[in-house]
Amino acid sequence: MKGDEWEIERDLVLKKEKVYVSKDRNLRLEVIWSHYNVLVAEHRERRKTTELMMRNYWWSGVTRNVGRYVKKCNLCQRIKNRTEASVGKLMVNEVLKKAWTHLTVDFITKLLLVVEKYVILIVCNQLSKMAHFMITTGETSAKELARLFRDNV
Ligand SMILES: [Zn+2]
Numbered sequence: 001m002k003g004d005e006w007e008i009e010r011d012l013v014l015k016k017e018k019v020y021v022s023k024d025r026n027l028r029l030e031v032i033w034s035h036y037n038v039l040v041a042e043h044r045e046r047r048k049t050t051e052l053m054m055r056n057y058w059w060s061g062v063t064r065n066v067g068r069y070v071k072k073c074n075l076c077q078r079i080k081n082r083t084e085a086s087v088g089k090l091m092v093n094e095v096l097k098k099a100w101t102h103l104t105v106d107f108i109t110k111l112l113l114v115v116e117k118y119v120i121l122i123v124c125n126q127l128s129k130m131a132h133f134m135i136t137t138g139e140t141s142a143k144e145l146a147r148l149f150r151d152n153v
Helices: 025-036 046-053 062-071 074-079 142-152
Strands: 006-009 012-015 018-020 037-039 103-108 119-125 131-136
Touching: 025 037, 025 046, 025 062, 046 062, 119 142, 131 142
Parallel strands: none
Antiparallel strands: 006 012, 012 018, 103 119, 119 131
């Protein structure tokens, strides 16, 4: 606690006129709680809680501590409304009538290097689940992939 930002006033240590909260985990949690818990059903969000606290209190890592505290609030996790859009109704997939009209294409990458080929291109028929596996490299161009597809599927 060096420099002219620090003062002692009565029993309080101040930094830039804010009360320094000593490195006591329970005390810091209590300070956060007193700024966070307005009403049981109305907890403040992280930014507002931090802003209100930092008007009067300070410690190293206060913003991070408040963020974690708010994120982990058990009550909020149970009762707050979700803000993302709902997923909607489940839809039944179209029943396919003919093989090889609907495909899934994927790569298996980061394989151990075997004869300079370390990527597997997988083309799978969605109806029968029959699949073709083609070995290639990570540097394969779109044109070369198209050729692999044409020659093997
Ligand atoms: Zn909460």
